Amino acid sequence: MRLRRFAAVIVPVVALSAAAACGGDDGDKTKSASGKELDKVTLTLNWYPYGEHAPFYYGKKQGIYEKHGIALDIKAGQGSQKTVQATGAGQTDFGWADTPPLMAGVGQGLPVKSLGVFLQTTPVSVQSFTSKGIKTPADLKGKRIASTAGDAPSKTFPVFLEKNGVDASEVQIQNTDPAGKMAAVLSGKADALIGYANDQGPTMQNKSGKPVSYLRFSAFGLNYYSNGLIVGERKLQSSPDLAKRMFAATSEAWTAAEKDQAGAVASMQGASAQLPPVSVLTDQFKTTLTLLHTDATKGKAPGINTTADWTQTIDLFAQTGIIGKPETPDEYWASNVAPQG
Structure with missing residues (x-):
């Protein structure tokens, strides 16, 4: 049933966008300047680059993704819903998107999962x-x-x-x-x-x-999960090791960016023609860093989630009609990819 609903909702998107699909084929490789073999990986953001996204650019510039065997290509998004759809349809290898449209997509049969929510306190x-x-x-x-x-x-x-x-x-x-x-x-x-x-x-x-x-x-008194790293189930099943390396690299990039906030913001230079001024990027990133944890994950690496926090978010979204039939956390979250809190 879920796969049939997915076909009805998503196939038109794939048909319109197949020529522009940016996700690499399984096994797509390149080499670093030093000759190290890297997996080509596309990450589509939730929107045009702004301060929240600094860790991705910083991680790429500092060679963190390369250390994990990834040649990262960062693409601007056009809203979390479109990023969720593109990720589930295999048009991008990974996505950065809000949890509500992820859950709604799963409810419609979209084969996509969270690898870990990073903004665990809602902004x-x-x-x-x-x-x-x-x-x-x-x-x-x-x-x-x-x-x-x-x-x-x-x-x-x-x-x-x-x-x-x-x-x-x-x-x-x-x-x-x-x-x-x-x-x-x-x-x-x-x-x-x-x-x-x-x-x-x-x-x-x-x-x-x-x-x-x-x-x-x-x-x-009201908190719920926000943005995180997502992946299509096809990519997750065909390249589980890549998914684990992508999560590990992203978590490490966020940790490093938090320690060098000015450097992280500076790494975004030239990321987009719509990029906000440095002062705005700095304020955006500073605020983003206050959102990384709940009480259950304080002291843990960025992106580490707990079943209890997922359940709280699911219950709230069911109560407010954001999702219809609530599922267990494992329906939305690939909990085996990253350590749990």
Whole structure:
């Protein structure tokens, strides 16, 4: 049943994109400058490069991926949902994507799994100019909040309000596309937006010259898994050793980048024509580093997950309708690839 649903949903995507598929064939090899044999690997991000992605560029520049036998090619994405689809369809070897669309894809029969969630504390937050005086959830009463209907932040926002004693009817939601949220706040048409603390906030601050404040969901009783490394099941089954090396290299790259944050940001130079200014990249990456662990994984290497944390995320997403029928963690997570917390 799951495979049939996958065919119905994904085959049109494959048909449209087959010519541009960027995932390498099994056994695709190259050699390093020193003559070491490397596996060609494509990683598709969740979006155009921004501060969160610094460890990948740093790991490539510092030779960490090469040390693990990988010649890494980093591609910009167009949203986590498309990255999840492309990874499951074999159009890219690995992906970097948010957990909600991963789970939704699995529910539709998409053969894709997480190798490990790295951003284990959600970056979702209500972001506003500090001058608005929004310091607690109660301050949202009567405010106009820009949101994107149907995405995970918008679906979990009512739970965030309920946990903090705020009636959803007391908050005005303005639905718009992701880019429109920031424009609405910058223009004063909205008092705040629901988004990611390591993305929009630093950009708004840079564009406006005004300080931005955050109500992080995780600081007010609501946490769930966010972005992580994903792989299609075909690639996982045909190249299990490559999947393990990719996870190990990525975890090592994140550890190294955290120790050299300025160097990590500098490694992104030239990554994209849309790359934010260095000051924004620095703020984005600094905030990202606060998201790497839950209480259960503190002191562990980046990307190490626990069954309990996965279960908490699954339960919340089932409650909010992000996923339909909840499955066990092993349906979403290849727990045998990396050590467990």
